[in-house]
Amino acid sequence: MKNDLNQSLFRRTHYTNQLTPKIGEDCVVTLTGWVHELRDLGGIMFVLLRDREGITQVTLVKRNSSAELMNTAKNLSRESIITVAGKVKPEKKAPRGYEIIPDTIHLLNKASSPLPMDTTGKVDADLDTRLDARFMDLRRPQVLAVFKIRHHLMQAVRSFLSNNDFIEITTPKIVGVATEGGTALFPISYFEREAFLNQSPQLFKQILMSAGFDRVFEIGPIFRAEEHDTRKHLNEATSIDIEASFADHNDVMNILEQLIAHTYQELTIRAEDALSTLNISLDVIELPFKRLKYDEALEIASAGGEKIEWGDDLTTAAEIIIGDTIAESTGRSHYFIVDWPTKVKPFYAMPCENQQSLCKAFDLMHRDMELASGAQRIHSIELLTGRILEQGLEIAGFESYLNAFKYGMPPHSGWGLGTERLLMTMLKLNNIRDTVLFPRDRKRLTP
């Protein structure tokens, strides 16, 4: 029998969600998937078959089934791989109004037991246990649903940006020098030299503005070697980055808020099933988002008991106070913080013409969570060089970057948006690790 295993034994005709009671009793279907649960009542046995799209009940009545078929069913274990071929029988007593009456059940690969975790939702597992057994954790419909939504999110972002004349690019993740300062990088061995994993596509995006690409976007990994250990940080994340020429910070803020609104809207339609699996309905996004000045943010923080020196970055406590205050007064979670002190933002942020201590940088916040940050960039090489030196960085590392500014660099602006944080806030997930298949954090390198 084993030797007869050929593709017809595991070629499905339908996913479980493609079946309905009305499909017709004469219709013979083949389903493939995992044994989700087994319920043996003696004279009748239920095998729940799970595939990517759902769960269907396979019913065996002892009286009407061959001894061989009953025997196969009784020897199944949970999470084993099976192919079931049979008829779809409308049945009021069955979970979705129909059940499969099998002609054959083939066990393609038996699962060992006990399982490393429960897939049916009867017993919870800690996040750490779930991540250790991620292949199994991801079989749970609610966990899978997050990644179906993530897929639709990426699709929505790509289509929105493509439709707005952005060209998708891919830039190196292995780089020779630290790009922006600020964050710690992972050093790697690159033949006889030291190299780093890139923290952001920032400098490459800018070089492509000089190259005349006009509008670019990249969705790709970024690496941060910070030893932070929180619910909202990862050491490897996915950044949605754009850069646009002949655009100022207000132009790209507009694009950003429209993108956010678009993705919420698209997911409501395209990820309806996955959202209902999670029992979530997405917020309705109303534009424009509030533009809160840095100075106003400090006042709110101060009124809430958290004093911040002008020129310092916001503390976590301040962000919580500000997020709560804005949510109360506007009824919305999203807002921009604008008009930042030049000295807390990266060297490439454009200072305001009339007040050099402020710059044209912005953060997009969701409550106390920073989703995105961006700015109009400096396009003058003299100014840029001065700013690099002021921030205590070495010019030597930036030569190939600075060259792009010498021979025709247009004014430009852009931002980077954290995919995981966006998804996390959309779905109101508690831990950013729930938005990544195989998260990388301070402690976890496998699987």
Next chain:
RNA sequence: GUCCGGAUAGUGUAGUGGCCAAUCAUGGGGCCCUGUCGAGGCCUCGACCCGGGUUCAAAUCCCGGCCCGGACGCCA
């Protein structure tokens, strides 16, 4: 990195010095059961993170280690 908390069967838990040769659920094995959908009933299997110490007695108290969670810092 700092502070706080935690580690008990495959999974999730109860247990704050002797009543623990350790609770309950889920799960595994076995038996019964023709409508389950968190099926049910009966039987059974399976655990105190590692190393020291205190004590007549340690899952429980102390010290060190390792691992985990949360907050903060840093950072996006």
